[in-house]
Amino acid sequence: MPEESLLRAALDRVIDPELRRPITELGMVESVHADAAGTVDLAVLLTIAGCPLRETITADATAELSVVPGVTAVNVTLKVMSTEQREQLKEMLRGPGGQRGIPFNEPNSLTKVYAVASGKGGVGKSSVTVNLACALAAQGLRVGIVDADVHGFSVPSLMGITQAPTRMDDMILPPVAHGVKVISIGMFVDGNQPVAWRGPMLHRALEQFLTDVYFGDLDALFLDLPPGTGDIAISVAQLLPKAKILVVTTPQSAAAEVAERAGSIATQTGQSLAGVVENMSYLELEDGQKLEVFGNGGGESLAARLSASTGTQVPLLGKIPLQVSLREGADSGMPVVLSQPATAAARELEKIAASLAAQPRGLSGRSLGVSVK
Template sequence: MTVPSEDAVREALSTVLDPEIRRPITDLDMVRSVEVADGSVAVGIDLTTQGCPLRDTISSDIEEAVGKVEGTKSVSVSFGVMSDEQRKALQTKLRGGVPEAVIPFSQPGSLTRVYAITSGKGGVGKSTMTANLALAMAKSGLRVGIVDADIYGHSIPDMLGVTQPPTRVEDMIMPPVAQDIKVISIGMFTQGNTPVVWRGPMMHRALQQFLADVYWGDLDALLLDLPPGTGDVAISVAQLLPNSEIVVVTTPQQAAAQVAERAGAMAAQTNQKVIGVIENMSHLEMPDGTKMELFGSGGGEKVASELTKILGYEIPVLAQVPLEQELRESGDVGKPLAGTDSESPAATTIRNVANKLSHRARGLAGRSLGLSPINN
């Protein structure tokens, strides 16, 4: 009878990913021991924290992977906890050998597209657009993260159905993963619906921690759900992520459009780029095929036109998203519409915007190309 070798077992373990970090447990030095006896395999795993909420997931994934190794009769998994030295070594490894925290998205070698989703006023569906765009990108195969930078009005965790809290490896934060999207929000660090009562410097520090202390890995796109207006967080984003690109969300209503212009025009002072306008709640499609413009019309076009004049380059209207009950309901239950099989006009429109953003080339600005000048 074939008996599984230790090498074969370790090879199988290399296919098991840590659910939070999304890297093989072998790469993370989590495999403490492998013992094989007469087809029975015992695997010892060191977790990053004693109360790891995903212990059962790791155990079942190991049992499934090792159980496929030829000759394996049974698999048992025992857990321990990493020592302080192990945790510090893991933290340094995750940071690419750099012991101190830096914001990876602001480094010259970063290829991550950073999209700051903003609006002039609340209630226009900015968070709904952020969650749906992120999920549509993730469904297309991109690695996506969301920073819920709306410190006072955080809602992204509920919209994505996040149920588990972040965990820590030393002073590094492992963000929860919901529907293949890494998510961080101040709402994960407060009790219940407790309000956040902070002044500007505290919000800046929180945003800095979300960007530098969270382990994001290699993302294709990072979306930031900004608070409405041109306040402290918007200024902090411009300082911490100078290469971030702005998407302005408005409704057709003229009052919403006017304040949305201000949010977009801020880019002229912060040297950021506005890449487009999304007009949400554009119209209500009636059963007879007609469109009822509940909030008026032309708001998105007006914002795009005015920003084009102010900023000196063409600002397109990326989409006019219709008003749909299903779009609201899907967010309420933590399953954004653009990530479902729905073919509704709103879902299709949002997916089209996500596709436009997804197919923009990852930036090379500031990145070393490894070329040397030729001296004549």
């Protein structure tokens, strides 16, 4: 007969796809036992009745239990948590009392928050966002994306996400793709329906994403902002004052001039700048020559102007070339850093991601646990 301790140890390796923690830790295992013939009966408590990943949990639990010595068969019964059990789970996730708030503003939060901005649309800001997030996740970091471009949301399709978020009372569990937790208004509308909202509703939507969506303990959070310096940019400054602005531009001087406005907002909001990313820098021809379709120097000049206007050194983090594979990855929902990591664009994105990961985290307001005797 398989030992129950070994069965429990196997279930410790079953990770909830949404909460990204073992189902044993989350209180989802109601019971597990085996008979003399080696048949294991497992009862799993789902957070909600219509859990979209119930089959994944069943398959993962069956696979882990099947390798335990003596197990000949596995029967999984799916049940649903009671209201009291869900409240206990939410309190465990959110802390004592299950308090709502923006966890990334807490003094003890070590999450690096990057607001990816641009002066105008069409510079590839969203593609840069998802590739940087996936590059960091591939390194083993815990990463999330908030698609803050409510009117022009595109992150779900760029990440290949068709699954809707799971609602657990007043808590929203974001879908996970390529190891990245993602939330977008596009997950709450039917088809390609437009979202015609004004400032107050935009602010409330962003606030709800940051308070009601459970991201867990992240290493990095990316916000894909709409172009320009409108309502969402102001709301981000109010809701996430410690967020660093990452400005995306193209080499064209006109685009760089417009992008300067998106970066210069930091002087008014008190935010800092993470750096500048130049996208669509050049097109590499078959003979190895580089065709500068949109000119050159836009990224360098933007970084220099932002350094002068903010009084801090704003680096040019990288120059991403034009590549068909970058567009193909966006269309297929498989970012190029994952689908074709050996390409020039993927390597440059990996370099930018590494530079963001290396940026120090602020310790302002945190207790270091040091006492003077």
